[in-house]
Amino acid sequence: xxxxxxxxxxxxxxxxxxxxxxxxxxxxxxxxxxxxxxxxxxxxxxxxxxxxxxxxxxxxxxxxxxxxxxxxxxxxxxxxxxxxxxxxxxxxxxxxxxxxxxxxxxxxxxxxxxxxxxxxxxxxxxxxxxxxxxxxxxxxxxxxxxxxxxxxxxxxxxxxxxxxxxxxxxxxxxxxxxxxxxxxxxxxxxxxxxxxxxxxxxxxxxxxxxxxxxxxxxxxxxxxxxxxxxxxxxxxxxxxxxxxxxxxxxxxxxxxxxxxxxxxxxxxxxxxxxxxxxxxxxxxxxxxxxxxxxxxxxxxxxxxxxxxxxxxxxxxxxxxxxxxxx
Amino acid sequence: xxxxxxxxxxxxxxxxxxxxxxxxxxxxxxxxxxxxxxxxxxxxxxxxxxxxxxxxxxxxxxxxxxxxxxxxxxxxxxxxxxxxxxxxxxxxxxxxxxxxxxxxxxxxxxxxxxxxxxxxxxxxxxxxxxxxxxxxxxxxxxxxxxxxxxxxxxxxxxxxxxxxxxxxxxxxxxxxxxxxxxxxxxxxxxxxxxxxxxxxxxxxxxxxxxxxxxxxxxxxxxxxxxxxxxxxxxxxxxxxxxxxxxxxxxxxxxxxxxxxxxxxxxxxxxxxxxxxxxxxxxxxxxxxxxxxxxxxxxxxxxxxxxxxxxxxxxxxxxxx
Amino acid sequence: xxxxxxxxxxxxxxxxxxxxxxxxxxxxxxxxxxxxxxxxxxxxxxxxxxxxxxxxxxxxxxxxxxxxxxxxxxxxxxxxxxxxxxxxxxxxxxxxxxxxxxxxxxxxxxxxxxxxxxxxxxxxxxxxxxxxxxxxxxxxxxxxxxxxxxxxxxxxxxxxxxxxxxxxxxxxxxxxxxxxxxxxxxxxxxxxxxxxxxxxxxxxxxxxxxxxxxxxxxxxxxxxxxxxxxxxxxxxxxxxxxxxxxxxxxxxxxxxxxxxxxxxxxxxxxxxxxxxxxxxxxxxxxxx
Numbered sequence: 001x002x003x004x005x006x007x008x009x010x011x012x013x014x015x016x017x018x019x020x021x022x023x024x025x026x027x028x029x030x031x032x033x034x035x036x037x038x039x040x041x042x043x044x045x046x047x048x049x050x051x052x053x054x055x056x057x058x059x060x061x062x063x064x065x066x067x068x069x070x071x072x073x074x075x076x077x078x079x080x081x082x083x084x085x086x087x088x089x090x091x092x093x094x095x096x097x098x099x100x101x102x103x104x105x106x107x108x109x110x111x112x113x114x115x116x117x118x119x120x121x122x123x124x125x126x127x128x129x130x131x132x133x134x135x136x137x138x139x140x141x142x143x144x145x146x147x148x149x150x151x152x153x154x155x156x157x158x159x160x161x162x163x164x165x166x167x168x169x170x171x172x173x174x175x176x177x178x179x180x181x182x183x184x185x186x187x188x189x190x191x192x193x194x195x196x197x198x199x200x201x202x203x204x205x206x207x208x209x210x211x212x213x214x215x216x217x218x219x220x221x222x223x224x225x226x227x228x229x230x231x232x233x234x235x236x237x238x239x240x241x242x243x244x245x246x247x248x249x250x251x252x253x254x255x256x257x258x259x260x261x262x263x264x265x266x267x268x269x270x271x272x273x274x275x276x277x278x279x280x281x282x283x284x285x286x287x288x289x290x291x292x293x294x295x296x297x298x299x300x301x302x303x304x305x306x307x308x309x310x311x312x313x314x315x316x317x318x319x320x321x322x323x324x325x326x
Numbered sequence: 327x328x329x330x331x332x333x334x335x336x337x338x339x340x341x342x343x344x345x346x347x348x349x350x351x352x353x354x355x356x357x358x359x360x361x362x363x364x365x366x367x368x369x370x371x372x373x374x375x376x377x378x379x380x381x382x383x384x385x386x387x388x389x390x391x392x393x394x395x396x397x398x399x400x401x402x403x404x405x406x407x408x409x410x411x412x413x414x415x416x417x418x419x420x421x422x423x424x425x426x427x428x429x430x431x432x433x434x435x436x437x438x439x440x441x442x443x444x445x446x447x448x449x450x451x452x453x454x455x456x457x458x459x460x461x462x463x464x465x466x467x468x469x470x471x472x473x474x475x476x477x478x479x480x481x482x483x484x485x486x487x488x489x490x491x492x493x494x495x496x497x498x499x500x501x502x503x504x505x506x507x508x509x510x511x512x513x514x515x516x517x518x519x520x521x522x523x524x525x526x527x528x529x530x531x532x533x534x535x536x537x538x539x540x541x542x543x544x545x546x547x548x549x550x551x552x553x554x555x556x557x558x559x560x561x562x563x564x565x566x567x568x569x570x571x572x573x574x575x576x577x578x579x580x581x582x583x584x585x586x587x588x589x590x591x592x593x594x595x596x597x598x599x600x601x602x603x604x605x606x607x608x609x610x611x612x613x614x615x616x617x618x619x620x621x622x623x624x625x626x627x628x629x630x631x632x633x634x635x636x637x638x639x640x641x642x643x644x645x646x
Numbered sequence: 647x648x649x650x651x652x653x654x655x656x657x658x659x660x661x662x663x664x665x666x667x668x669x670x671x672x673x674x675x676x677x678x679x680x681x682x683x684x685x686x687x688x689x690x691x692x693x694x695x696x697x698x699x700x701x702x703x704x705x706x707x708x709x710x711x712x713x714x715x716x717x718x719x720x721x722x723x724x725x726x727x728x729x730x731x732x733x734x735x736x737x738x739x740x741x742x743x744x745x746x747x748x749x750x751x752x753x754x755x756x757x758x759x760x761x762x763x764x765x766x767x768x769x770x771x772x773x774x775x776x777x778x779x780x781x782x783x784x785x786x787x788x789x790x791x792x793x794x795x796x797x798x799x800x801x802x803x804x805x806x807x808x809x810x811x812x813x814x815x816x817x818x819x820x821x822x823x824x825x826x827x828x829x830x831x832x833x834x835x836x837x838x839x840x841x842x843x844x845x846x847x848x849x850x851x852x853x854x855x856x857x858x859x860x861x862x863x864x865x866x867x868x869x870x871x872x873x874x875x876x877x878x879x880x881x882x883x884x885x886x887x888x889x890x891x892x893x894x895x896x897x898x899x900x901x902x903x904x905x906x907x908x909x910x911x912x913x914x915x916x917x918x919x920x921x922x923x924x925x926x927x928x929x930x931x932x933x934x
Contacts, residue, residue, distance in 0.1 A: 021769060143917065147910040149861055151868045152883060152902040159890055159898070170891060223428035229384055230423075231443045231494065232415030241442075242431055249433070257771075264776035268865065272887070283869060286784050298781060305772045320433055321478045 006324035010317045018310045022303055029299040030074050078299075084292035088285065093296045097278065103173055104277030106189075107196055107269065108262045114201035116255065119208030124239065126209070127216045138209065145206020150265040154199045154272035161195060168195050171274035196273045200265050204258055211254050215247035222246075249319040256312030260305050329357040330534050331381070331419075331502055336394035338373075338380045346606040350376040350389070352558040355632060356536075358502060363528060363535045365545040365566070367581070368555035371602055374538045377555075378421060378504045381536075383411050398501070417447040420495040424507035426487030430479040437475035440493050447498045462493045465530075466523060485516035489523065496527065503527075505537045509544065524548060542582065546570060551638075554578045557603050557613040560632065564639030574641040576618045612644065620645045660922045667918035670911035677908055681727035690718040692725040692877040701889075704896055711896035713885060719896060722877050723904050729878035730860050730908065733790065737797040737859035742852050744798065745805025746841070752806070753813035754836050763810060767803035775800045779862055783871045790873050793866060797859050808851055812844035846923040853916035857909045864905055879905040 077083075083093035126138040162170035173192050174180070180188045219225065220243055228242045229235075263279070270279035278297055285293040317323045333356035340348040350373040358364045366374050379385050381396055383403065396403040398418060403411065423429040431439055440459045444450055450458065456475075463471035466489040479487060488508070495503050508524065509517040525548055527533060539545060545552055545566065553563040554575065562575040573579045580598045600617035603609055609616050615625040622644060630642040661667060680687060690697040690708075695715040702712040710719035752763035770778075775797075782796045816822060817840070825835045866872055867880025874881070879901040886897035 020765075021772070024769060025773075143913055144910065147857075147906065147913045149864060149902075149905055149909065151865060152898075152906060155883065155887065155890060155898050155902065159893075159895060163891055163893055223423065223425065224431045226384065227423060227429045227491070227494070228431065228442075230382060230415055230421050231446070232412040232417060233442055233446050234412065237442075237446075241434070246431070246433055260772065260774040264774035267776065267780070268868065271869065282780070286780065287870070294781065294784075298777070301777065302773050305774075309772050322432055322480050 006321075007317060010324045011314050014310055014313050014317075018306055021306050025302040025306070026075065026078065026299065027071070029295050029302075030071050083296040083299075086285075086290050086293050088288045088290040088293070093292050096281070096293055097296055097300060100276060100278045100281045103275060104263075104266055104270070104279060106193065107200070107275060107277055108259070108266055110193060110197040111200035111204065111262055112255070112258065114197060115204040115208050115258070118201070119205040120212050120251070122205070122209040123212035123216060124244065126213045127220065127243070128239065130217065130220075139213075142206040142210040142213075145203050146210065147206075148203050150199065150203060151268040151272060153203060154196075154269055157195050157199055158272060168192075171272075173276055192275075196269050196275050199269045199273070200262055203265070204262060207261075208251075208254065208258065212247060212251050215250050216243050219243050219246045245319075249316050249323075252312050252315045252319060256309050259308050263301060263305070329359045330362075330399065331356070331358040331536075332395070332397040333357065333377070333381065334395045334397075336377065336380055336396065337392040338376050338385055338389060338394075339392050341388040341390070342606065348605045349558050349608060350605060351380060351394075352608070354394070354555070354558070355560055355563075356553060358534050358536055360501075360534055361528075361532050362550045363524075363537060363548055364551045364553065365537045365539060365549035366553045366555055367539060367542065367545055369540060369602055371605075372555045373558045373605075374540075374555055375506055378506050378536065378538055381504065382415055382419060382421060384415075413447070416443050416495075416500070417498045418500055419502045419504065420498070420500045421504040421506060422488075422491045422495045422508055425511045426484055426491055427479075427511070429491060430487060432479055434478075435475070436477050436479065436482070436490055440490065440497055443494060444497050458497065459493070462497045463490075465496070465527075466490075466492045468493070484512055485519060488512060488516070488520055492523065492527070496531065496533070499531070500533065502534045502536065505535060505539075507539055508537070509539070509541065521547065554581070557608055558605055559613060559642070561614065561643070562639075562641040563632070564636070568636060568639045574635055574639070574646050575614075575643050576620055576645065577614050578641075612642075618645075657922055661918060664918050667914055670914040670918075673907065673911045674915065677727050677904075678731055680724050681731050684721075684724045684728060688718065688721040688724050690721040692721040693717060693875075694721075697721070701894055710900040713882075713897050714889065719882070719900050722882050723879070723900055726877050726879045726882060726901060726904065727908075729790065729876055730863065730880075730905070733794055733797070733863045733878075734856040734860035736794050737801065737863075738852055738855035740794070740798040741801035741855060741859075742805050742848065745802040745807075746809050746848065748802065749806035749809030750813050750836050750841060753810040754817065754832065754840070760810070763806060767807050770800065770803040771807075775858075776862060776865055779866060780869065780871065783866055788866070788871045788873050790876060793863055793872070797862055801855055801859065805848065805851055805855070808847060809844060812847060813840055816840045816843055850916050850920045850923060853912055853919060857912035857916070860905070860912075861909055 081094050083097070085091075086093050086096050089096045122138050122142070126135045129135050158170050161168045169175070169192050171192075174185065174188050175192075178188070225238065225242055228238045266277060267279035267282055269275065270277045271283050274280070278301070282294060282297050285291075285297070333354060336351050336354040336356075337349070338351040340350055342348060352373075354373070354377055356364070356366070356377065366377060368374050376385070376389075380391055380394075381403065383391070385391055391404060394404065398414065401414075403414065406414070430436075437456065437459055440462060441452075441455045444455045444458050445452075448455075448458075460471045460475060463474060468474050468486060468489050474482065474486070474490075479490075482490070488511075505524070509520050512520060521544060524535070524537075528535060528548075537544075537549065549566045551564060552566050552569045553560050554569070554573075554577065555561070556577050562569065562573065562578045569578065570582065573582050577598070584597060598617055603613060603616070611627045612618070612621075612625045612630050615621045618625065624644045628644070630644050632640040632642045633646075634640050635646060661671075695717055697718045698708050698712040698716050700712060700714055700716045702708055702716075704711045708718050708720060710723060712718055713722075748763065752759045778800055779796050782799075783792060786792055786796070813836075822835060822840065825839055830839075863872070863878065864880030864883070867878050868884045868887075870884055872878060872881045872884070882901035883898055883905075886894075886901070889897055
């Protein structure tokens with residue numbers, strides 16, 4: 001199969017092209033550690049470090065050595081999973097981060113699912129009733145959705161549903177007093193998850209709905225839709241197999257961008273809802289001047305996003321066979 | 327013999343942004359008998375494609391079929407519900423479009439695009455449908471059908487893509503196939519191959535066809551009867567020999583005159599003076615009168631209707 | 647010149663047909679005017695503590711109530727418009743100009759310049775702006791000018807990419823080849839011939855950039871990274887966070903509505919501009 005062979009080649013090429021970008025990110029992160037206000041030692045060890053620790057760090061990171069050697073050491077450390085040490089949390093940075101990752105993944109994952117499912121459904125609804133009242137309503141709702149500032153919607157949701165109506169908790173991931181276990185814990189987390197994921201989900205649902213609808217409307221003007229209709233197949237199949245299917249590839253790229261947007265939105269959401277994820281960690285660390293953590297979050301997030309972009313590109317080529325041949 | 331398809335007084339208008347109406351089809355008459363190949367000839371923009379889309383009821387906003395009747399055997403197509411019309415499309419009447427590049431779904435395999443049709447209309451299961459598709463691919467003379475079945479449109483050449491469009495149209499063995507400028511977008515060499523294919527399909531499968539074209543050479547080659555269209559109306563129609571030997575309408579005359587044959591030598595290329603009328607505001611009376619060298623008073627005021635001048639040869643002109 | 651003027655008139659007539667878009671435009675103008683004439687509109691300086699009693703709910707003296715230190719919310723909103731609109735437009739103009747310049751040069755000279763540009767913009771596209779903005783502002787300080795500067799640095803790649811696409815397409819057109827054949831200088835071709843033809847999407851993009859810049863500034867302020875000697879909607883929201891649970895609604899709703907409605911209006915304007923300037927989309931939209 002020629003097209004499967006092309007696909008494999010494309011995947012390899014795309015994976016390889018991501019490497020320079022990753023390298024560049026690491027370089028920036030490294031420079032950030034050297035350029036942070038104060039000298040690198042204070043950055044690594046905090047403000048009040050004992051002299052022995054300073055000497056130890058100097059030796060470990062080779063701070064007396066030339067810059068490019070430092071970079072290599074930094075790089076080697078990263079490979080071993082050594083992102084440094086956080087003096088605020090008294091743990092290795094890697095540990096601090098790993099503890100927070102699941103919460104963010106849960107939040108962003110749920111929000112993306114919500115945004116995608118509802119967003120695409122609304123787009124399909126819109127396209128089926130193009131230029132009708134329903135279409136206008138959906139378009140308006142979408143525009144309102146993505147114009148809302150994340151942090152303000154967070155406040156609004158908190159105020160209305162948590163403070164006034166007392167339907168949902170105002171923050172946190174679990175009920176600290178009750179300390180549920182097992183299935184109750186799962187339900188407890190889910191209960192706490194509702195407002196934060198609505199926060200992100202509603203806004204980005206607007207974006208997805210708008211962009212998907214635009215793509216689908218564009219596809220509808222194409223000639224092959226006429227061919228499809230001339231076959232006499234049901235309109236639902238035309239929509240699914242021909243219109244949506246062709247709009248899907250750009251939507252996939254969109255989703256990749258969406259992950260990045262949601263991660264930055266999560267910073268606000270987690271802060272307002274006290275959700276114990278990476279976003280909250282970034283905020284706290286910034287004010288605690290825990291720069292190793294900050295840099296590490298930056299590095300990890302960037303690399304994840306680069307991988308996400310590469311994956312969406314590959315998905316795109318699966319969905320649109322024309323791209324595989326370049 | 328009763329015709330397979332009868333179109334009478336078909337009016338399809340398109341509404342513009344400013345609220346005017348483009349009268350793409352303004353009272354079109356057409357009929358096709360079983361086994362016939364009928365050609366519709368005319369300049370670009372005269373409404374030929376609109377006739378095809380109207381028959382299949384594929385006219386969408388801002389276009390609308392205002393009036394008329396379309397009878398396929400005993401069924402009035404314009405009065406069918408959309409659901410029943412869908413059973414007609416692709417099964418009883420199908421269409422082959424003109425530009426193979428843009429009329430195929432780029433992300434769907436060729437086999438699936440042809441099979442879609444068969445599965446829905448013929449109720450076949452996947453296996454039998456697959457076999458049917460391969461058989462059809464052979465019928466339209468596509469080499470290595472198994473490989474093409476799995477391929478995507480962008481991997482095929484123009485001529486092959488056009489054959490695929492044919493395959494899609496004939497897989498359910500329709501009564502009538504409409505060909506909308508089947509050779510216009512192709513190279514001359516491929517044109518010849520497609521023409522050959524059309525002839526074969528006609529002879530072997532005994533399908534009735536409507537061919538829309540502006541190429542009179544092709545018409546002379548394979549059509550049984552010809553309809554000449556101008557500015558949204560049929561101005562002349564009849565047996566192809568009769569029309570070509572003695573065109574009665576001034577427009578038909580001019581059309582046939584403007585075509586050079588390889589044997590002829592002409593001093594001047596004859597073109598028809600003036601330009602195609604604006605279909606939002608067509609001329610009063612006979613639509614051709616502004617460009618007609620033989621116009622009379624009557625032509626300004628009254629629209630001529632189609633009258634039989636010779637056996638089966640109809641023309642709409644006051645000057646005959 | 648007359649050709650261009652009548653074109654603008656034509657577009658304005660099209661724009662006028664969409665009533666919502668006109669309202670949005672008027673609203674933005676209103677906000678800008680409110681910011682400019684702030685001292686006339688409200689007599690309380692926004693940061694004056696004790697202008698009124700603490701936590702007064704909206705009343706005749708203080709239309710939007712007061713915050714925990716007795717500062718007038720209405721004044722905050724009006725003066726905040728200055729910061730938000732100022733930052734928004736300054737950043738948008740700055741990043742658009744830079745993006746325009748770099749994008750045109752990279753696309754026109756092609757090859758290596760283009761490749762470098764694409765690589766750089768790729769990085770900026772992958773990492774979301776807010777993220778980097780937080781880091782940069784945290785490192786470099788949070789004065790207003792820093793914020794504007796940071797937003798410009800993070801936004802120009804988007805415009806540059808857009809311009810690059812446009813210029814690449816136009817480069818192949820005949821009128822450019824003709825100019826080259828006539829021996830016109832590169833800069834002349836780039837900026838007097840190609841550029842005017844790329845203006846439409848850039849204007850649409852500019853409108854979106856303003857909205858984006860406003861949101862980023864508000865976001866940074868919300869996290870406490872804004873400058874404290876100024877008042878902006880984001881800062882007001884930041885201050886209001888603590889009092890949410892006390893059911894004090896006026897400290898967060900008024901600045902929030904101001905922010906939201908401004909961003910929404912800008913997005914509506916951008917959307918309408920896109921519809922009228924982009925002929926393909928225009929065909930699909932049925933005018934009621």
